[in-house]
Amino acid sequence: MISVVIIGTGNVAQNLYQAFEKSSDVAVKQVIGRNQKHLAFVNSTLLSSTNFNRIEAADVYILAVSDDAIKLVANNFKDIDGLLVHTSGATSLEAIKSAKRTGIFYPLQTFTKGKIIDFDAIPICIETTHEEDLKLLKQLGETLSKTVVEIDSEQRKTMHVAAVFVNNFTNYMYTIGAEICEEHKIDFKLLQPLIKETAAKLDTLTPMQAQTGPAKRGDQQTLHNHLQVIKDKHQRELYTLLSNAIKEKHGKKL
Protein backbone atom coordinates (compact mmCIF):
# COMPACT_ATOMS: atom_id res chain seq x y z
CA MET A 1 0.00 0.00 0.00
CA ILE A 2 1.41 3.37 -1.06
CA SER A 3 0.26 6.43 0.88
CA VAL A 4 -0.04 9.74 -0.95
CA VAL A 5 -0.85 13.35 -0.21
CA ILE A 6 -2.22 15.40 -3.13
CA ILE A 7 -1.53 19.12 -3.25
CA GLY A 8 -3.80 21.11 -5.56
CA THR A 9 -7.46 21.38 -6.54
CA GLY A 10 -7.33 21.64 -10.34
CA ASN A 11 -8.20 19.12 -13.05
CA VAL A 12 -5.07 17.00 -12.55
CA ALA A 13 -5.45 16.92 -8.76
CA GLN A 14 -9.12 15.95 -9.03
CA ASN A 15 -8.47 13.24 -11.60
CA LEU A 16 -5.59 11.77 -9.58
CA TYR A 17 -7.70 11.82 -6.43
CA GLN A 18 -10.61 10.01 -8.10
CA ALA A 19 -8.32 7.43 -9.65
CA PHE A 20 -6.37 6.72 -6.45
CA GLU A 21 -9.59 6.45 -4.45
CA LYS A 22 -10.60 3.57 -6.71
CA SER A 23 -7.30 1.76 -6.24
CA SER A 24 -6.85 -0.70 -3.40
CA ASP A 25 -3.08 -0.24 -3.61
CA VAL A 26 -3.07 3.47 -2.79
CA ALA A 27 -4.27 5.34 0.30
CA VAL A 28 -4.91 9.06 -0.08
CA LYS A 29 -3.91 10.52 3.29
CA GLN A 30 -4.69 14.16 2.58
CA VAL A 31 -5.62 16.66 -0.14
CA ILE A 32 -4.25 20.14 0.46
CA GLY A 33 -5.44 23.30 -1.29
CA ARG A 34 -5.48 27.00 -0.54
CA ASN A 35 -9.22 27.34 -0.95
CA GLN A 36 -11.66 25.21 1.09
CA LYS A 37 -14.37 25.67 -1.55
CA HIS A 38 -12.19 24.20 -4.27
CA LEU A 39 -11.64 21.14 -2.09
CA ALA A 40 -15.31 20.18 -2.37
CA PHE A 41 -14.43 17.26 -4.68
CA VAL A 42 -12.80 15.43 -1.76
CA ASN A 43 -15.27 12.88 -0.37
CA SER A 44 -14.29 13.22 3.29
CA THR A 45 -13.74 16.60 4.92
CA LEU A 46 -11.33 14.81 7.25
CA LEU A 47 -9.02 14.35 4.28
CA SER A 48 -9.08 17.89 2.95
CA SER A 49 -6.95 20.66 4.39
CA THR A 50 -5.98 24.25 3.69
CA ASN A 51 -3.19 24.20 6.23
CA PHE A 52 0.31 23.74 4.84
CA ASN A 53 1.67 23.59 8.39
CA ARG A 54 -0.06 20.30 9.15
CA ILE A 55 1.02 17.94 6.43
CA GLU A 56 0.25 14.25 6.95
CA ALA A 57 3.02 11.65 6.74
CA ALA A 58 2.99 9.83 3.37
CA ASP A 59 5.21 7.94 0.94
CA VAL A 60 4.59 10.34 -1.95
CA TYR A 61 3.51 14.00 -2.09
CA ILE A 62 2.03 14.96 -5.45
CA LEU A 63 2.22 18.65 -6.34
CA ALA A 64 -0.57 19.11 -8.89
CA VAL A 65 -0.54 22.91 -8.96
CA SER A 66 -0.06 25.34 -11.85
CA ASP A 67 3.43 25.52 -13.34
CA ASP A 68 4.26 28.94 -11.95
CA ALA A 69 3.22 27.95 -8.41
CA ILE A 70 5.29 24.76 -8.22
CA LYS A 71 8.47 26.32 -6.86
CA LEU A 72 6.69 28.40 -4.26
CA VAL A 73 4.43 25.64 -3.00
CA ALA A 74 7.35 23.19 -2.90
CA ASN A 75 8.92 25.35 -0.16
CA ASN A 76 6.31 23.99 2.26
CA PHE A 77 7.78 20.49 1.86
CA LYS A 78 11.41 21.15 2.79
CA ASP A 79 11.30 19.02 5.90
CA ILE A 80 9.13 16.10 4.85
CA ASP A 81 10.68 12.66 4.55
CA GLY A 82 8.45 11.42 1.72
CA LEU A 83 9.08 11.79 -2.00
CA LEU A 84 7.88 15.11 -3.46
CA VAL A 85 6.86 14.98 -7.13
CA HIS A 86 5.26 17.47 -9.49
CA THR A 87 2.97 16.66 -12.43
CA SER A 88 4.12 19.25 -14.97
CA GLY A 89 5.35 18.50 -18.47
CA ALA A 90 7.16 21.81 -18.78
CA THR A 91 8.86 22.14 -15.39
CA SER A 92 12.27 20.75 -14.47
CA LEU A 93 13.16 18.68 -11.42
CA GLU A 94 15.23 21.69 -10.31
CA ALA A 95 12.10 23.65 -9.46
CA ILE A 96 11.39 21.50 -6.39
CA LYS A 97 14.96 20.93 -5.27
CA SER A 98 14.23 22.46 -1.87
CA ALA A 99 12.77 19.09 -0.83
CA LYS A 100 14.92 16.15 0.32
CA ARG A 101 13.69 13.64 -2.22
CA THR A 102 12.21 14.82 -5.55
CA GLY A 103 10.69 13.39 -8.71
CA ILE A 104 8.27 13.87 -11.60
CA PHE A 105 4.93 12.13 -12.08
CA TYR A 106 3.63 13.51 -15.38
CA PRO A 107 0.45 12.04 -16.86
CA LEU A 108 0.60 12.81 -20.59
CA GLN A 109 -3.01 13.83 -21.15
CA THR A 110 -5.26 16.87 -21.44
CA PHE A 111 -7.62 17.26 -18.50
CA THR A 112 -11.00 18.95 -18.68
CA LYS A 113 -12.81 20.51 -15.76
CA GLY A 114 -15.43 18.17 -14.37
CA LYS A 115 -14.51 15.31 -16.70
CA ILE A 116 -13.13 12.23 -15.01
CA ILE A 117 -10.64 10.43 -17.22
CA ASP A 118 -9.74 6.76 -17.36
CA PHE A 119 -6.01 6.64 -16.58
CA ASP A 120 -5.64 3.11 -17.89
CA ALA A 121 -4.32 4.13 -21.34
CA ILE A 122 -2.61 7.36 -20.28
CA PRO A 123 1.20 7.23 -20.31
CA ILE A 124 2.69 8.31 -17.00
CA CYS A 125 6.17 9.74 -17.39
CA ILE A 126 8.32 9.45 -14.31
CA GLU A 127 11.73 10.76 -13.32
CA THR A 128 13.74 10.82 -10.12
CA THR A 129 17.36 10.64 -9.03
CA HIS A 130 17.39 7.69 -6.62
CA GLU A 131 16.92 4.07 -7.59
CA GLU A 132 14.50 3.28 -4.75
CA ASP A 133 12.42 6.39 -5.50
CA LEU A 134 12.18 5.30 -9.11
CA LYS A 135 10.85 1.94 -7.98
CA LEU A 136 8.27 3.65 -5.78
CA LEU A 137 7.08 6.00 -8.57
CA LYS A 138 6.91 3.11 -11.00
CA GLN A 139 4.76 1.17 -8.56
CA LEU A 140 2.53 4.18 -7.97
CA GLY A 141 2.17 4.79 -11.72
CA GLU A 142 1.26 1.18 -12.35
CA THR A 143 -1.69 1.41 -9.95
CA LEU A 144 -3.20 3.80 -12.53
CA SER A 145 -1.82 3.02 -15.95
CA LYS A 146 -0.51 0.24 -18.15
CA THR A 147 2.13 2.61 -19.55
CA VAL A 148 4.66 3.99 -17.08
CA VAL A 149 7.82 5.25 -18.75
CA GLU A 150 11.02 6.73 -17.41
CA ILE A 151 11.63 10.01 -19.22
CA ASP A 152 14.35 12.48 -18.26
CA SER A 153 13.77 16.23 -17.94
CA GLU A 154 15.18 16.98 -21.40
CA GLN A 155 12.98 14.39 -23.09
CA ARG A 156 9.98 15.50 -21.10
CA LYS A 157 10.44 19.11 -22.23
CA THR A 158 10.65 17.94 -25.83
CA MET A 159 7.62 15.75 -25.42
CA HIS A 160 5.73 18.71 -24.05
CA VAL A 161 6.53 20.69 -27.19
CA ALA A 162 5.29 17.80 -29.33
CA ALA A 163 2.18 17.69 -27.15
CA VAL A 164 1.55 21.39 -27.84
CA PHE A 165 1.51 20.65 -31.58
CA VAL A 166 -0.75 17.58 -31.44
CA ASN A 167 -3.07 18.95 -28.75
CA ASN A 168 -3.11 22.78 -28.45
CA PHE A 169 -2.40 23.57 -32.10
CA THR A 170 -4.68 20.80 -33.33
CA ASN A 171 -7.44 22.25 -31.19
CA TYR A 172 -6.74 25.60 -32.83
CA MET A 173 -7.32 23.96 -36.25
CA TYR A 174 -10.66 22.76 -34.88
CA THR A 175 -11.36 26.34 -33.78
CA ILE A 176 -10.83 27.70 -37.28
CA GLY A 177 -12.94 24.88 -38.75
CA ALA A 178 -15.73 25.83 -36.33
CA GLU A 179 -15.41 29.52 -37.24
CA ILE A 180 -15.68 28.79 -40.95
CA CYS A 181 -18.75 26.64 -40.31
CA GLU A 182 -20.38 29.24 -38.12
CA GLU A 183 -19.77 32.00 -40.64
CA HIS A 184 -21.58 29.96 -43.29
CA LYS A 185 -24.30 28.56 -41.02
CA ILE A 186 -23.05 24.99 -41.24
CA ASP A 187 -23.35 22.70 -38.22
CA PHE A 188 -19.79 22.05 -36.95
CA LYS A 189 -21.00 18.75 -35.49
CA LEU A 190 -21.04 17.38 -39.05
CA LEU A 191 -17.23 17.49 -38.98
CA GLN A 192 -16.88 15.43 -35.82
CA PRO A 193 -16.74 11.96 -37.37
CA LEU A 194 -13.99 13.28 -39.65
CA ILE A 195 -12.08 14.70 -36.68
CA LYS A 196 -12.26 11.41 -34.79
CA GLU A 197 -11.22 9.34 -37.79
CA THR A 198 -8.26 11.68 -38.42
CA ALA A 199 -7.05 10.82 -34.91
CA ALA A 200 -7.95 7.12 -35.20
CA LYS A 201 -5.91 6.70 -38.40
CA LEU A 202 -2.76 6.91 -36.29
CA ASP A 203 -3.59 3.46 -34.89
CA THR A 204 -2.35 1.97 -38.13
CA LEU A 205 -0.55 4.71 -40.06
CA THR A 206 2.21 7.26 -39.37
CA PRO A 207 1.07 10.88 -39.83
CA MET A 208 3.22 11.06 -42.97
CA GLN A 209 1.32 8.08 -44.41
CA ALA A 210 -2.04 9.41 -43.24
CA GLN A 211 -1.69 12.80 -44.95
CA THR A 212 -4.38 13.49 -47.55
CA GLY A 213 -5.89 16.59 -49.13
CA PRO A 214 -5.33 19.06 -51.95
CA ALA A 215 -1.88 20.22 -50.75
CA LYS A 216 -0.60 16.65 -50.51
CA ARG A 217 -1.93 15.92 -54.03
CA GLY A 218 -0.53 19.20 -55.37
CA ASP A 219 -4.05 20.04 -56.55
CA GLN A 220 -3.60 23.74 -57.42
CA GLN A 221 -7.16 24.17 -58.64
CA THR A 222 -8.71 23.21 -55.30
CA LEU A 223 -6.14 25.24 -53.33
CA HIS A 224 -7.05 28.23 -55.47
CA ASN A 225 -10.80 27.62 -55.02
CA HIS A 226 -10.39 27.33 -51.26
CA LEU A 227 -8.53 30.63 -51.03
CA GLN A 228 -11.48 32.25 -52.74
CA VAL A 229 -13.82 30.89 -50.10
CA ILE A 230 -11.71 32.07 -47.14
CA LYS A 231 -12.34 35.74 -46.41
CA ASP A 232 -10.49 36.15 -43.09
CA LYS A 233 -6.94 37.42 -43.64
CA HIS A 234 -5.44 35.40 -40.83
CA GLN A 235 -7.15 32.18 -41.97
CA ARG A 236 -5.87 32.76 -45.52
CA GLU A 237 -2.30 33.20 -44.30
CA LEU A 238 -2.51 30.02 -42.28
CA TYR A 239 -4.10 28.11 -45.17
CA THR A 240 -1.29 29.15 -47.51
CA LEU A 241 1.50 28.52 -45.02
CA LEU A 242 0.29 25.05 -44.05
CA SER A 243 -0.55 24.04 -47.62
CA ASN A 244 2.93 25.04 -48.78
CA ALA A 245 4.50 23.18 -45.87
CA ILE A 246 2.56 20.01 -46.73
CA LYS A 247 3.40 20.33 -50.43
CA GLU A 248 7.07 20.72 -49.59
CA LYS A 249 7.09 17.82 -47.14
CA HIS A 250 5.46 15.53 -49.68
CA GLY A 251 7.76 16.58 -52.48
CA LYS A 252 5.33 18.56 -54.61
CA LYS A 253 6.72 21.51 -56.50
CA LEU A 254 5.83 24.89 -54.99
Added chain:
Amino acid sequence: MISVVIIGTGNVAQNLYQAFEKSSDVAVKQVIGRNQKHLAFVNSTLLSSTNFNRIEAADVYILAVSDDAIKLVANNFKDIDGLLVHTSGATSLEAIKSAKRTGIFYPLQTFTKGKIIDFDAIPICIETTHEEDLKLLKQLGETLSKTVVEIDSEQRKTMHVAAVFVNNFTNYMYTIGAEICEEHKIDFKLLQPLIKETAAKLDTLTPMQAQTGPAKRGDQQTLHNHLQVIKDKHQRELYTLLSNAIKEKHGKKL
Protein backbone atom coordinates in the same frame (compact mmCIF):
# COMPACT_ATOMS: atom_id res chain seq x y z
CA MET B 1 -34.81 -1.42 -53.67
CA ILE B 2 -32.47 1.17 -55.18
CA SER B 3 -30.13 -0.01 -57.93
CA VAL B 4 -26.72 1.62 -58.25
CA VAL B 5 -23.68 1.55 -60.49
CA ILE B 6 -20.39 2.59 -58.92
CA ILE B 7 -17.73 4.18 -61.08
CA GLY B 8 -14.22 4.18 -59.64
CA THR B 9 -11.84 1.88 -57.78
CA GLY B 10 -10.40 4.15 -55.07
CA ASN B 11 -11.05 4.29 -51.34
CA VAL B 12 -14.46 5.93 -51.64
CA ALA B 13 -15.63 3.53 -54.35
CA GLN B 14 -14.47 0.52 -52.35
CA ASN B 15 -16.07 1.73 -49.13
CA LEU B 16 -19.37 2.50 -50.85
CA TYR B 17 -19.35 -0.87 -52.56
CA GLN B 18 -18.76 -2.75 -49.30
CA ALA B 19 -21.42 -0.76 -47.49
CA PHE B 20 -24.07 -1.17 -50.22
CA GLU B 21 -23.35 -4.89 -50.50
CA LYS B 22 -24.35 -5.22 -46.85
CA SER B 23 -27.60 -3.33 -47.34
CA SER B 24 -30.76 -5.17 -48.33
CA ASP B 25 -32.22 -1.94 -49.72
CA VAL B 26 -29.54 -1.41 -52.38
CA ALA B 27 -28.53 -3.57 -55.32
CA VAL B 28 -25.12 -2.89 -56.85
CA LYS B 29 -25.61 -3.58 -60.56
CA GLN B 30 -22.08 -2.85 -61.74
CA VAL B 31 -18.69 -1.43 -60.71
CA ILE B 32 -16.83 0.26 -63.54
CA GLY B 33 -13.12 1.10 -63.52
CA ARG B 34 -10.41 1.63 -66.09
CA ASN B 35 -8.14 -1.02 -64.67
CA GLN B 36 -9.31 -4.64 -64.22
CA LYS B 37 -6.66 -5.20 -61.50
CA HIS B 38 -8.00 -2.35 -59.39
CA LEU B 39 -11.46 -3.93 -59.58
CA ALA B 40 -10.29 -6.94 -57.57
CA PHE B 41 -12.25 -5.73 -54.52
CA VAL B 42 -15.53 -6.54 -56.30
CA ASN B 43 -16.77 -9.95 -55.13
CA SER B 44 -18.25 -11.10 -58.40
CA THR B 45 -16.40 -10.64 -61.69
CA LEU B 46 -19.83 -10.52 -63.34
CA LEU B 47 -20.34 -7.15 -61.63
CA SER B 48 -17.03 -5.54 -62.53
CA SER B 49 -16.40 -3.91 -65.88
CA THR B 50 -13.79 -1.81 -67.64
CA ASN B 51 -16.11 -1.02 -70.52
CA PHE B 52 -17.75 2.41 -70.42
CA ASN B 53 -19.78 1.50 -73.53
CA ARG B 54 -21.75 -1.15 -71.71
CA ILE B 55 -23.26 0.55 -68.72
CA GLU B 56 -25.99 -1.31 -66.82
CA ALA B 57 -29.36 0.34 -66.18
CA ALA B 58 -29.63 1.69 -62.63
CA ASP B 59 -31.41 4.28 -60.50
CA VAL B 60 -28.20 6.01 -59.41
CA TYR B 61 -24.72 6.19 -60.93
CA ILE B 62 -22.06 7.12 -58.38
CA LEU B 63 -18.93 8.73 -59.78
CA ALA B 64 -16.30 8.05 -57.14
CA VAL B 65 -13.26 9.11 -59.15
CA SER B 66 -10.56 11.71 -58.46
CA ASP B 67 -11.67 15.35 -58.62
CA ASP B 68 -9.84 16.14 -61.84
CA ALA B 69 -11.31 13.11 -63.64
CA ILE B 70 -14.95 13.81 -62.75
CA LYS B 71 -15.78 15.99 -65.74
CA LEU B 72 -14.12 13.70 -68.25
CA VAL B 73 -15.61 10.47 -66.91
CA ALA B 74 -19.07 12.10 -66.67
CA ASN B 75 -19.07 12.41 -70.46
CA ASN B 76 -19.68 8.66 -70.67
CA PHE B 77 -23.05 9.11 -68.98
CA LYS B 78 -24.67 11.66 -71.31
CA ASP B 79 -27.36 9.29 -72.48
CA ILE B 80 -28.24 7.39 -69.32
CA ASP B 81 -31.64 7.87 -67.74
CA GLY B 82 -30.56 7.34 -64.14
CA LEU B 83 -29.30 9.98 -61.73
CA LEU B 84 -25.57 10.70 -62.02
CA VAL B 85 -23.90 11.89 -58.78
CA HIS B 86 -20.30 12.57 -57.80
CA THR B 87 -18.79 12.16 -54.33
CA SER B 88 -16.44 15.15 -54.20
CA GLY B 89 -16.46 17.87 -51.57
CA ALA B 90 -14.62 20.33 -53.76
CA THR B 91 -16.37 19.90 -57.10
CA SER B 92 -19.51 21.70 -58.21
CA LEU B 93 -22.64 20.19 -59.72
CA GLU B 94 -21.68 22.03 -62.92
CA ALA B 95 -18.82 19.58 -63.57
CA ILE B 96 -21.23 16.78 -64.48
CA LYS B 97 -23.87 18.86 -66.26
CA SER B 98 -23.44 16.80 -69.46
CA ALA B 99 -25.74 14.19 -67.89
CA LYS B 100 -29.54 14.48 -67.91
CA ARG B 101 -30.05 14.25 -64.14
CA THR B 102 -27.25 15.20 -61.76
CA GLY B 103 -26.54 15.35 -58.05
CA ILE B 104 -23.97 15.16 -55.28
CA PHE B 105 -23.49 12.33 -52.81
CA TYR B 106 -20.62 13.48 -50.59
CA PRO B 107 -19.69 11.37 -47.54
CA LEU B 108 -17.88 13.74 -45.18
CA GLN B 109 -15.07 11.46 -44.08
CA THR B 110 -11.42 10.63 -44.74
CA PHE B 111 -10.95 7.25 -46.38
CA THR B 112 -7.86 5.12 -45.99
CA LYS B 113 -6.70 2.49 -48.44
CA GLY B 114 -7.72 -0.97 -47.32
CA LYS B 115 -9.65 0.28 -44.30
CA ILE B 116 -13.39 -0.37 -44.37
CA ILE B 117 -15.29 2.35 -42.56
CA ASP B 118 -18.61 2.19 -40.77
CA PHE B 119 -20.85 4.68 -42.58
CA ASP B 120 -23.37 4.77 -39.78
CA ALA B 121 -22.04 7.97 -38.15
CA ILE B 122 -20.70 9.60 -41.33
CA PRO B 123 -22.71 12.59 -42.54
CA ILE B 124 -23.72 12.26 -46.17
CA CYS B 125 -24.19 15.60 -47.87
CA ILE B 126 -26.57 15.53 -50.80
CA GLU B 127 -27.57 18.03 -53.45
CA THR B 128 -29.61 17.87 -56.61
CA THR B 129 -31.93 20.09 -58.62
CA HIS B 130 -35.12 18.04 -58.84
CA GLU B 131 -37.43 17.24 -55.95
CA GLU B 132 -37.82 13.54 -56.85
CA ASP B 133 -34.06 13.12 -57.25
CA LEU B 134 -33.56 14.63 -53.82
CA LYS B 135 -35.95 12.07 -52.39
CA LEU B 136 -34.04 9.26 -54.12
CA LEU B 137 -30.66 10.48 -52.85
CA LYS B 138 -32.00 10.92 -49.36
CA GLN B 139 -33.31 7.36 -49.42
CA LEU B 140 -30.00 6.07 -50.73
CA GLY B 141 -28.06 8.00 -48.10
CA GLU B 142 -30.26 6.66 -45.32
CA THR B 143 -29.43 3.08 -46.26
CA LEU B 144 -25.88 3.93 -45.08
CA SER B 145 -26.03 6.70 -42.52
CA LYS B 146 -28.12 8.22 -39.77
CA THR B 147 -27.11 11.71 -40.93
CA VAL B 148 -28.13 12.71 -44.43
CA VAL B 149 -28.13 16.48 -44.95
CA GLU B 150 -29.01 18.65 -47.88
CA ILE B 151 -26.10 21.01 -48.52
CA ASP B 152 -25.84 23.27 -51.54
CA SER B 153 -22.67 23.63 -53.61
CA GLU B 154 -21.59 26.85 -51.89
CA GLN B 155 -21.97 25.36 -48.40
CA ARG B 156 -20.25 22.16 -49.50
CA LYS B 157 -17.25 24.11 -50.77
CA THR B 158 -17.05 25.96 -47.46
CA MET B 159 -17.41 22.74 -45.54
CA HIS B 160 -14.58 21.28 -47.55
CA VAL B 161 -12.33 24.17 -46.51
CA ALA B 162 -13.28 23.59 -42.87
CA ALA B 163 -12.54 19.89 -43.40
CA VAL B 164 -9.05 20.75 -44.68
CA PHE B 165 -8.34 22.57 -41.41
CA VAL B 166 -9.68 19.88 -39.06
CA ASN B 167 -8.36 16.93 -41.08
CA ASN B 168 -5.41 17.76 -43.37
CA PHE B 169 -3.87 20.51 -41.27
CA THR B 170 -4.51 18.64 -38.03
CA ASN B 171 -2.71 15.68 -39.50
CA TYR B 172 0.16 18.01 -40.32
CA MET B 173 0.31 18.99 -36.63
CA TYR B 174 0.58 15.27 -35.86
CA THR B 175 3.38 15.07 -38.43
CA ILE B 176 5.41 17.76 -36.68
CA GLY B 177 4.74 16.14 -33.29
CA ALA B 178 6.05 12.87 -34.72
CA GLU B 179 9.13 14.58 -36.14
CA ILE B 180 9.96 16.21 -32.82
CA CYS B 181 9.58 12.86 -31.08
CA GLU B 182 11.70 11.04 -33.62
CA GLU B 183 14.46 13.65 -33.42
CA HIS B 184 14.66 13.13 -29.66
CA LYS B 185 14.13 9.36 -29.70
CA ILE B 186 10.74 9.51 -27.99
CA ASP B 187 8.04 7.01 -28.94
CA PHE B 188 5.32 8.97 -30.78
CA LYS B 189 2.80 6.33 -29.66
CA LEU B 190 2.94 7.90 -26.18
CA LEU B 191 1.10 10.91 -27.60
CA GLN B 192 -1.80 8.90 -29.02
CA PRO B 193 -4.10 8.96 -25.97
CA LEU B 194 -3.63 12.74 -25.90
CA ILE B 195 -4.48 13.01 -29.60
CA LYS B 196 -7.65 10.95 -29.18
CA GLU B 197 -8.78 12.87 -26.11
CA THR B 198 -8.20 16.19 -27.94
CA ALA B 199 -10.69 15.00 -30.56
CA ALA B 200 -13.07 13.47 -28.00
CA LYS B 201 -13.33 16.73 -26.04
CA LEU B 202 -15.48 18.13 -28.84
CA ASP B 203 -18.28 15.79 -27.75
CA THR B 204 -18.97 18.14 -24.87
CA LEU B 205 -17.04 21.37 -25.52
CA THR B 206 -16.63 23.84 -28.37
CA PRO B 207 -13.02 24.16 -29.63
CA MET B 208 -12.89 27.62 -28.06
CA GLN B 209 -13.81 26.13 -24.68
CA ALA B 210 -11.48 23.17 -25.15
CA GLN B 211 -8.36 25.28 -25.81
CA THR B 212 -5.58 24.75 -23.29
CA GLY B 213 -1.81 25.24 -23.26
CA PRO B 214 0.83 27.90 -22.63
CA ALA B 215 -0.39 30.27 -25.37
CA LYS B 216 -3.95 30.19 -24.05
CA ARG B 217 -2.66 30.87 -20.52
CA GLY B 218 -0.31 33.60 -21.74
CA ASP B 219 2.54 31.67 -20.10
CA GLN B 220 5.54 33.49 -21.61
CA GLN B 221 8.11 31.45 -19.69
CA THR B 222 6.96 28.13 -21.18
CA LEU B 223 6.61 29.64 -24.66
CA HIS B 224 10.17 30.86 -24.37
CA ASN B 225 11.42 27.49 -23.10
CA HIS B 226 9.69 25.68 -25.96
CA LEU B 227 11.29 27.90 -28.58
CA GLN B 228 14.66 26.94 -27.13
CA VAL B 229 13.85 23.26 -27.61
CA ILE B 230 12.70 23.62 -31.24
CA LYS B 231 15.68 23.70 -33.60
CA ASP B 232 13.94 23.47 -36.99
CA LYS B 233 13.35 26.92 -38.48
CA HIS B 234 10.01 26.02 -40.04
CA GLN B 235 8.73 24.46 -36.82
CA ARG B 236 9.76 27.57 -34.85
CA GLU B 237 7.90 29.83 -37.26
CA LEU B 238 4.78 27.73 -36.99
CA TYR B 239 5.06 27.54 -33.20
CA THR B 240 5.29 31.33 -32.94
CA LEU B 241 2.53 32.02 -35.45
CA LEU B 242 0.05 29.61 -33.87
CA SER B 243 0.89 30.63 -30.31
CA ASN B 244 0.34 34.29 -31.16
CA ALA B 245 -2.93 33.45 -32.90
CA ILE B 246 -4.17 31.53 -29.85
CA LYS B 247 -3.08 34.32 -27.50
CA GLU B 248 -4.89 36.87 -29.63
CA LYS B 249 -8.05 34.76 -29.90
CA HIS B 250 -8.17 34.26 -26.15
CA GLY B 251 -7.51 37.89 -25.37
CA LYS B 252 -4.01 37.65 -23.95
CA LYS B 253 -1.69 40.56 -24.56
CA LEU B 254 0.95 39.92 -27.25
